[in-house]
Amino acid sequence: MPLALAAAFGAHAASTTRYLIISENAKQIGEQVVERGDDGLTKVAFSYKDNGRGPDLAEQFRLGADGTMTEYSVKGNSTFGAVVDEHFTRKGDQAEWTSTSEKGNKTVSGPAAYLPLNGSFEVESIAIAALAAAPEGKLPLLPSGTLSQRVLDSVEVTGPDGRKQTVRLLAQTGVGLSPSFYWATSGDKPRLFGVIIPGFANMLEQGWQAAAPELAARQKAAESKMLADVAARLQHPLTGLTVVRNARVFDSEKAVVGPASDIYVLRGRITAVLPAGSPVREADNSIDAGGRIVLPGLFDLHAHVDRWSGALDMSTGVTSVRDMGNDNKQLQAMLDETAAGRLLAPQVVPAGFLEGESPFSANLGFVIKDLPAAQSAIDWYAERGYPQLKIYNSFPKAILKDTIAYAHQRGMRVSGHIPAGLRAQDALDAGYDEIQHINQVLLNFLVKPDTETRNLNRFVLPSEKVADLDFNSKPVKDFVALLAKKQISIDPTLATFAFLKQRDGDMNEPYAAVASHMPPDVARGFSVGTMKIDGDATLKRYEKSYAKMVQFVGIMYKAGVPIVAGTDDIAGFTLHSELALLVKAGLTPAQALQVATRNGARYTRTSNDRGSIVAGKLADLVLVDGDPTKNIEDVRKVSAVITRGFLIYPAEIDAALGIAPFVKDAPSLLKSDAPVTAGESGGNEGARARIGASALRHH
Incomplete structure (x- = not known):
């Protein structure tokens, strides 16, 4: 072993590092405490609670001479209460690991970093140091993959007692579908200094919290450069008149496929839909749909968007998304970036998030105490064009009716979870227009006024009791009749709630159709259970x-x-799974597509320019192989997407992310000077480091 490595890893000095997890609204919601023993054993206690839930983990590990783990174990509970019990050992070239969901072993030579299924941020700290010592900043991963790291920025920060230190912004790629960003100390033996999760929280070493705003601003600037490059490479502008020839248009009003047509597109709008083969007068671009079915752009009516998730939406034909709760400043910035063409993203219809103060509060949007504060928040949203308000679990029930009345007065629809202490029936009586999540609907028959629904009860109670619920009983029938009479839309997010019946180690149902297409580390996570099922x-x-x-x-x-299609999970792919579950519920495939198109526009109040393929509306077009009106799984076979005046090829996005494509061929764009086909422009190997998606569950 080189002397430098011996000096770096051979000596152990006892120390403790404490990190505080602070939410976007400046509340401490957790911590990570790292105790390094003089015998080489490191112990980590990691915990945070937000929105009535969160993980509690106890880790311990030892490092080898190369800075990677030779022993690792973690026990505790994951965010939704599942038991965490994971172990890893490496002796020489033999590595073994076991957890509640998997067991494996591998022969490996040289440095290799184990990737736990559930771990603290200290695992990233280990990787930061090991990557700094690794050739070319790359490190093999166990069970599979390669982790890479590069420096994006450097800044001097001031902390306790005026002490200063230089920290660096690192981008790690090779895990998940998006880059991971970490702030690390500088020098020969760097370690984690902090993590900034825009719009949610930050985790920094205790005493250095004052540095968070500057670090967040610098991280956003670095990400913006990466994202703008992605948008420039993967969005192909359609300048002049474009004709999409020989397309079989899905009529979202009648839920049928029409005869072959030619669709004319100019400056992002449809100018005409004519019978296929009609004379074309000086078109600048031509796309031969080849008899493919063309859908109106799909809607995801339950998302919490971030700056990296748009790629997955675009690759799956989701051109419009309703955001159901976000950090207000972060969302406004994303809307601006999308409008300017600097972000590869769908068009976002925002819903204003309104929560009440409690130990269970979700730290998004506005968290209020009284009616004047609620009205002020509604005014803020109305002035920025939000068409809908979403009310959350801890909202004070005493002011619910007056708050809804004020939102209606400002022209906004109102939906949400059912505030604690109320039933869905009470929310309807107070004026709700829509309810989020199937569990919130069915809790109507399961709760009493003193039932706490802001913790895991809102998942456990439906899992335990819906099995015995009589859908033919008068209370259930009367409630369904009331929903229909009032035309209360329901956003069931069935695909998201499949985790309620997923045993650890089994594939979660909505991901089964896509797991084989995903990078191995992503597919691995699809078999990790989140509920405690004994x-x-x-x-x-x-x-x-x-x-x-x-x-x-x-x-x-x-x-x-009225049913709408939303996900609250992995962008794009989960929307397809939601439609498959609607078919399982009894809808025809064509009706499920109608829910994701016509209903999407109707309940975002955008029917004037979206939801159907007719002249005058936005040219949000999705070309699919197969026939999803007969087999809903064919909706996954997206070959091309047109939206906001751009042509987007899913194959290019898939290649950048390491996703196996869902279609073999894509229609070429024939310009007046030269043809452009998928892969000729926009695709590049380095893009994988700059494009991806992440999901925070808020259900």
Whole structure:
């Protein structure tokens, strides 16, 4: 072993580093405490609580001479209560690992970093140091993959007692579908200094919290450069008149496919839809759809967007997204970047997030105490064109009716979770126009006034009790009839709630169709359970409850209750899974597509320019292979997307992310001077380091 490495890793000095996790609204929501023993054993306690939930983890590990772990273990509970019990050892060239969801071993030579399924940020700190010592800043991962790291920025910060130090912004790629950004100390033995998660929280060493605003601003600037490069490479401008020839247009009003047509597009709008083969007068661009079905751009009506998730939306035909809760400043910035063409993203319809103060509060949007504060927040949203308000779990029930009345007065729809202490029926009586999540709907029959629904109860109670709920009982039938009479739209997010019946180690149902297309580290996570399910009897009960949740959506739809399609999970791909579950609930594939197009526009109040393919509306067009009106799984076969005046090829995005493509061929863009096909422009190997998506669950 070189003397430099011996000096770096051979000596151990006892120390403790404490990190504080501070939410965007300046509340401490957790901490990470790292205790390094003089015997080489490091112990980590990691915990945070937001929105009534969060992980509690106890780790310990030892490092080898190359700075990677030779022993690792973690125990505790994940965000939704699942048991975490994971172990890793490496002896010489033999590595072994086991957890509640997997078991494996591998022969490996040289440095290699183990990637835990559930771990603290100290795992990233280990990787930062090991990568700094690794050739070319690359490190093999276990079970598979390669981690890379590069420096994006450097800044001097001031901390306790006026002490100063230089920290660097690092971008790590090779894990997940987006880069990970960390602030690290400088020098020969760097370690984690802090993590900035824009719009959510930051985690910095205790005493250095004053540095957070500057670090956040610098990180945003560095990310913006990366994202602008992605947008420039993968969005192909359609200048002049474009004709999409020989397209079979899906009529979202009638839920049928029409005869072959030619669609004319100019400056981002449809100017005409004519029978296929009609004379064309001096078109600048031509795209031969080749008889493919063309859908109106799909809507995801339940997302929490971030600056990296848009690529997945674009690659899956989701051209419009309703954001159901975000950091207000962060979302406004993303809207500006998208409008300027600097962000590869769908068009976002924002819903204003309104929460009440409590130990269970979600730290998004506005967190208020009284009616004047609620009205002030509504004014802020109305002045910025928000068409909808979303009310959350801790909202004070005493002012609910007056708050809704004021939002209606300002022209906004109102939806949300059901505030603690109320049933869905009470929210309807107060004026709700829509309810989010199937569990929030069915809790109507399961809760009492003193039932706490701001913690994991809102997941456990439906899992335990819906199995025995009689859908033919008078209270259930009367409630469904009321939903239909009032035309209350329901945003069930069935795909997201499949985790309620997922046993650790089993593939989560909505991801089964896409797992084989994903990078190995992403697919690995699809088999990690999130609920605590004790034994086969509990599993069967939870499976029955979830099956009845799916059934209930079909019951509501057949009764005339408006259904919308939302995800609250991985962008794009989960929307397709949601449509498959709507079909499982009893809708035809064409009706499910109608939900994701016509209903999407109707319940975002954008029907004047979206939701159907007719002259005058925005040219949001999705070309798909196969026939999703007969087989809903064909909706995954997106070959090209047109939106905001750009042509986008999913194959280019998939290649950049390491995703196996869902279609083999894409229609070429024939310009007046030369053809452009998928892969000829915009695709580049380095793009994988600059494009991706992340998901924070808020259900």
